Amino acid sequence: MKLPNKGIINGANRYKLLAVSIAVAALLALPFCIENDYIKHLLIMAGIGAILGMTFSLLYSVGLVTLGAAAFYAVGAYTSTLLVMNAGLSFWAALPLTIIISAILALGFGAVFVRNAGVAFVVITLIFAQVVVIAAGQADFLGGWGGIIGIPRPNPLGPAEFTSKRDFYYLILAFLLLVVVVYSALYSSRIGRAWRAIKLSPNLAGTLGINAYRYRLLAFTIGSTTAALAGCFYAHYFQNITPGAFSGWTSIYVQLYAVLGGLEFYILGPAIGAVIMTFVPEYLRVVREIEPIITGVLLLIIILFFPGGILGTIRKFPNLSLESLNARVKKIGATLTGRK
Amino acid sequence: MILLKIRNVTKIFGGLIALRDVSFDVHKSEILGLIGPNGAGKSTLFNVISGFHSPDKGKILFKDEEINGLRVDQIAGRGIGRIFQEPTLFMQETVFENVLSGFHRHYREPLWKAVINSPAAKREEAAKKEKAIEILEFLDLISASEEPAANLPHGHQRALAIAISLASEPELLLLDEPVTGMNPNETMSMIEKIKRIRETGITVLIVEHDMRAIMSLCDRIVVLNLGIKLVEGPPDIIKKDDRVIEAYLGKQAV
Numbered sequence: 001m002k003l004p005n006k007g008i009i010n011g012a013n014r015y016k017l018l019a020v021s022i023a024v025a026a027l028l029a030l031p032f033c034i035e036n037d038y039i040k041h042l043l044i045m046a047g048i049g050a051i052l053g054m055t056f057s058l059l060y061s062v063g064l065v066t067l068g069a070a071a072f073y074a075v076g077a078y079t080s081t082l083l084v085m086n087a088g089l090s091f092w093a094a095l096p097l098t099i100i101i102s103a104i105l106a107l108g109f110g111a112v113f114v115r116n117a118g119v120a121f122v123v124i125t126l127i128f129a130q131v132v133v134i135a136a137g138q139a140d141f142l143g144g145w146g147g148i149i150g151i152p153r154p155n156p157l158g159p160a161e162f163t164s165k166r167d168f169y170y171l172i173l174a175f176l177l178l179v180v181v182v183y184s185a186l187y188s189s190r191i192g193r194a195w196r197a198i199k200l201s202p203n204l205a206g207t208l209g210i211n212a213y214r215y216r217l218l219a220f221t222i223g224s225t226t227a228a229l230a231g232c233f234y235a236h237y238f239q240n241i242t243p244g245a246f247s248g249w250t251s252i253y254v255q256l257y258a259v260l261g262g263l264e265f266y267i268l269g270p271a272i273g274a275v276i277m278t279f280v281p282e283y284l285r286v287v288r289e290i291e292p293i294i295t296g297v298l299l300l301i302i303i304l305f306f307p308g309g310i311l312g313t314i315r316k317f318p319n320l321s322l323e324s325l326n327a328r329v330k331k332i333g334a335t336l337t338g339r340k
Numbered sequence: 341m342i343l344l345k346i347r348n349v350t351k352i353f354g355g356l357i358a359l360r361d362v363s364f365d366v367h368k369s370e371i372l373g374l375i376g377p378n379g380a381g382k383s384t385l386f387n388v389i390s391g392f393h394s395p396d397k398g399k400i401l402f403k404d405e406e407i408n409g410l411r412v413d414q415i416a417g418r419g420i421g422r423i424f425q426e427p428t429l430f431m432q433e434t435v436f437e438n439v440l441s442g443f444h445r446h447y448r449e450p451l452w453k454a455v456i457n458s459p460a461a462k463r464e465e466a467a468k469k470e471k472a473i474e475i476l477e478f479l480d481l482i483s484a485s486e487e488p489a490a491n492l493p494h495g496h497q498r499a500l501a502i503a504i505s506l507a508s509e510p511e512l513l514l515l516d517e518p519v520t521g522m523n524p525n526e527t528m529s530m531i532e533k534i535k536r537i538r539e540t541g542i543t544v545l546i547v548e549h550d551m552r553a554i555m556s557l558c559d560r561i562v563v564l565n566l567g568i569k570l571v572e573g574p575p576d577i578i579k580k581d582d583r584v585i586e587a588y589l590g591k592q593a594v
Contacts, residue, residue: 185457186455189451189454189455189461190444190447190454191451191454191455193440193444194441194444196433196437197430197441197444200431200432201429203392203412204429204430204504206413206416207508208416208421208442208445208505208507208508209445210413210441210444211411212413
């Protein structure tokens with residue numbers, strides 16, 4: 001049978017593959033081009049932010065808006081800290097355990113939370129994140145409001161000693177790439193299709209036999225577990241954690257990464273948003289007192305006038321779209337090789 | 341063989357009785373029309389059958405199993421498909437993706453294999469895509485397959501809704517006003533398609549205001565008025581029934 005478009009079946013886009021390869025190579029080479037440790041630190045923070053932003057987008061892809069993205073970020077950070085400091089495990093042993101424990105907790109809480117989609121879910125996640133912060137602040141074994149200090153660095157692994165920013169950069173990059181690969185696979189599988197169906201029309205999805213509850217719970221569990229992974233990294237990178245690091249502000253920033261980059265771009269959107277939101281405020285520090293105001297106004301302008309976010313706005317200009325860039329690259333290629 | 345049994349179904353909204361003691365059968369492989377003036381309870385009955393409302397009284401049996409009280413997705417899983425009266429599609433997705441969503445309950449490979457895109461999952465996905473193309477060709481939508489559903493004209497959106505439902509391979513298909521808002525040509529071609537859908541063994545229960553379409557399509561017709569079943573029978577009898585004419589046109593007309 002003749003297929004309407006080969007792209008539908010093959011899916012693979014050579015230019016996309018090329019672009020991804022170049023991006024990964026650039027990210028791998030980046031620490032060698034940067035001397036300044038502080039810039040490396042910012043890149044690491046952007047990496048954490050990108051992962052957290054992607055968990056927000058994952059829930060958004062099934063129609064759930066979370067205001068508690070930092071909740072499981074905290075769960076991961078505290079769980080891993082306790083496993084290393086109290087149970088005496090190494091970072092590498094604590095990491096998979098943290099993932100498993102967080103996944104079980106996410107499944108348990110999610111089973112209750114995702115019963116209510118819509119506004120109820122927004123409010124529940126907001127309160128839950130707040131409860132997690134207060135619980136951490138009140139519990140002595142979690143260090144109270146002062147938090148926990150002296151969390152060990154990850155044990156050396158091969159050439160990585162985790163004494164330099166560069167090693168942490170590669171660790172967070174590895175986590176980020178893992179998340180990107182897994183999430184891309186999810187989005188392009190029938191799971192992603194079911195998620196989008198539930199988001200776009202829960203009624204129609206239902207009449208096709210899609211169990212919205214189960215698919216929302218799956219997204220909640222995967223997203224929360226991913227946030228816990230980021231938390232685990234955070235604790236052993238900063239080597240100290242306080243409840244304040246996981247406050248409502250963190251959840252709001254995470255949401256902003258996704259909104260700023262472009263809500264409809266589940267992977268690239270949060271990544272771009274996190275980089276911008278990490279670097280721009282830093283360079284506005286010269287005007288220290290009013291930096292948050294400038295950042296806030298910039299965000300308001302973007303959200304009010306460019307609701308599609310950065311990527312959504314770019315896509316609106318036909319000259320800047322991926323298709324048109326592809327066409328131009330092809331044209332240049334044809335000219336260079338002398339073919340028509 | 342009786343596929344669907346509606347037994348003494350009553351549905352009350354606040355003080356309004358939307359359905360009162362409605363009973364009828366849907367036979368396998370027939371096209372059964374459900375007609376009645378506005379407010380007769382047709383859409384309520386569709387919502388009760390497909391699980392959006394649960395009946396206050398009475399039973400609904402599909403293949404002799406009670407389905408009232410089940411969730412929408414469970415009822416769909418038993419083999420009841422439905423299209424909505426208002427355009428209900430995955431608007432931002434392409435036509436092709438819309439149809440693929442319909443196959444959801446027919447995937448057999450486990451989810452994790454779909455995620456890692458194992459060879460078996462790839463084959464399964466390719467098979468679904470082939471089938472989606474067949475369905476799109478059948479409904480004359482193949483040339484629009486890469487368009488977002490929102491960009492389609494009204495008639496094509498109705499056809500796409502049916503395409504999605506066909507992908508879910510229902511045994512019973514509930515069609516809520518499939519030709520309303522279509523021009524005569526589109527209506528003619530849709531009627532032919534519904535007939536062909538029935539020929540593939542799918543039973544059709546249809547609500548429609550276009551009387552010519554209903555009369556030429558249906559094997560039997562059930563008439564509802566003010567939540568009560570007025571009469572049921574073949575189109576020729578229904579056309580001449582005084583109670584039906586009275587319900588539609590008022591007493592003076594008789």
